């Protein structure tokens with residue numbers, strides 16, 4: 001049974017980095033006989049120019065039929081010509097929500113080659129290896145009521161609702177507990193229970209679930225402000241961290257520097273499993289569309305390439321291939337391949353495509 | 367006309383660090399003829415044990431009559447014996463809200479002595495000098511509706527409201543613009559306008575106010591996730607940053623490491639000015655009650671001492687004395703005084719009181 005993979009480069013640097021990740025995927029398909037069928041699909045500004053829709057019908061069909069999606073990036077100032085309604089209709093947020101991708105995994109792993117490489121060595125501490133599990137389909141991103149209202153005196157009020165139900169908390173917490181169990185057995189739940197009722201409920205449900213189903217996992221709790229500091233101060237203390245949508249958004253960018261660059265970070269977003277155990281899955285680098293460097297062929301494709309490793313592991317059941325790919329990335333870095341974001345001063349960086357070449361060469365070697 | 371200063375040590379390490387800040391305040395009162403009257407007041411667990419109230423009536427009176435409050439810290443697990451209602455009634459949040467302390471200033475400044483001192487030199491980058499202006503009396507901390515409801519099927523939902531009005535945004539933005547104008551002329555406004563309507567309004571009002579009253583200030587905007595990363599990556603890019611209540615909470619802890627330790631950071635929280643130009647003002651270190659080290663005399667008092675410098679500048683109109691105190695802190699650090707949180711490996715740290723001594727000795731010298 002062939003797995004269908006939809007490849008959606010999107011906007012900004014999205015297509016550039018995704019092109020390299022696609023080459024890597026093709027390598028696995030050929031050399032490791034991965035049973036996949038790849039379908040490329042349009043998304044964003046170009047799609048809108050061509051079809052009047054940010055997500056054209058063919059793309060919707062490709063998404064609906066896919067077992068896994070490899071996504072590039074979306075957004076940025078260059079898209080101002082797309083009217084807000086069309087943009088909202090075709091937003092990444094809507095896509096996440098419509099597939100109910102509630103569990104967003106963001107691993108933060110430091111590569112030994114980078115932790116020895118100036119100017120990163122002061123920032124890339126050795127032995128950092130943790131995963132942020134971010135709740136991705138609820139919270140303040142989607143809560144109702146929301147809006148901007150004009151008041152009788154002409155002034156305005158903008159408001160959003162942070163909302164979490166028992167079920168929304170438990171399913172992402174369960175995912176995180178299971179992940180922790182498969183790793184070093186430690187879960188840190190991050191909230192702001194000293195201020196928000198949504199966090200009070202979050203903490204109560206995490207504690208209850210721990211007692212009911214995961215007493216073997218070591219559970220701790222941290223307030224989000226302290227977590228932000230601890231991620232900068234001593235990131236190697238963490239194994240798995242679980243948190244809500246907006247806190248996960250902020251904390252993962254806060255953690256990015258520990259890996260040397262936001263460009264290094266992959267992610268996986270998973271929805272609920274169907275009776276056959278299949279779950280909707282979207283893989284994308286944590287970075288955005290970076291319009292300032294788009295089209296110049298200098299972006300770091302490793303976030304996207306490492307997202308392919310997550311796909312191999314989580315959607316294709318190929319842990320050995322995932323490990324092979326992660327080793328190949330380490331090998332390429334170990335031999336000195338550096339895009340601009342992680343380059344040492346005085347040494348000239350390689351292009352996006354050359355980094356792809358370096359990973360493919362490493363795959364051939366390993 | 368004498369200024370009344372209420373000194374409230376509070377809980378945990380609060381009383382220990384505040385004792386040192388009080389000595390410093392007394393030094394200025396005597397040596398620099400500061401026209402102040404100090405009144406000490408109880409707050410928290412001890413107060414509750416004695417009077418059944420976290421904030422006893424005398425403390426309320428001291429607060430109401432004060433021109434400035436020097437606050438230590440509150441909270442922590444040791445306070446479990448205080449029932450939640452009493453705790454809520456006497457919370458720091460209620461105090462901030464009742465005084466309408468909407469502008470919370472958190473300067474992040476790196477000391478040259480620390481940026482040359484292992485193990486901090488990798489983290490304490492030279493030339494960092496910015497101020498986070500955090501909106502402190504609105505947003506998700508206080509928005510209504512809020513609560514936890516039980517639904518017909520027995521499951522629960524926790525919810526909070528992030529709410530900002532035109533006026534709430536403009537007054538804190540105006541404060542930040544004015545501060546930027548008195549510094550290097552640059553303001554970065556941080557929001558999540560790609561997700562929240564409250565942030566869309568925030569950004570619109572900041573842009574409008576800029577055009578109307580502060581065209582000379584250089585204004586930029588950043589999403590909160592990117593801001594968290596930039597604060598870690600390159601904090602010296604910032605002059606003044608303005609943001610909402612919860613984002614300011616997270617970002618200031620994220621920035622703390624740039625200063626070497628959370629223990630180094632002071633803060634000032636200001637309310638609206640009355641017709642005479644007086645405004646309620648509360649000065650406190652950014653750190654909390656740190657129950658794990660409370661009572662051991664090892665906490666860093668510099669966050670509290672530097673809060674006194676902010677009081678000298680903002681409530682007492684004594685910029686020259688503020689600068690003197692900041693120089694004295696730099697001098698004490700330059701001569702090697704280090705509490706445990708900022709100590710070099712292999713060198714024994716000084717106590718809370720000895721750090722106070724070092725600052726007082728520096729004041730005598732300068």
Ligand SMILES: CC(C)[C@H](C(=O)O)[C@@H](O)C(=O)O
Nearest residue numbers: 075093249286288560561591
């Ligand atoms: C683009 C934006 C809406 C998005 C988010 O906030 O989720 C991004 O920052 C991310 O982390 O994927």
Ligand SMILES: CC(C)[C@H](C(=O)O)[C@@H](O)C(=O)O
Nearest residue numbers: 194195225441459615652654
């Ligand atoms: C103790 C807590 C409620 C408080 C806050 O979130 O404001 C603290 O973290 C702070 O930053 O002063």
